[in-house]
Amino acid sequence: MYLKGDPSLIRPRMETREGHYMPVSLLDSQFAALEEPENALTLDVSAPPWVLVRDIRRALGV
16 A cells, blocks of 8 residues: 655644654655555545545455
8 A cells, every 4th residue: 555645735734743753844855755655556645535445354354
């Protein structure tokens, strides 16, 4: 499973987290270095959690 998200969506989520080891300042460099997988189920993180769960379950056949 590959959870794909745009930095403009992920940045605000990171800014509201407390006590996480990765600072928001590293987000751009992490996206620059990211190599998206070729053989993975790609899920859009902007979807509601229930949609992600549904799609994962379908992919796993459960």
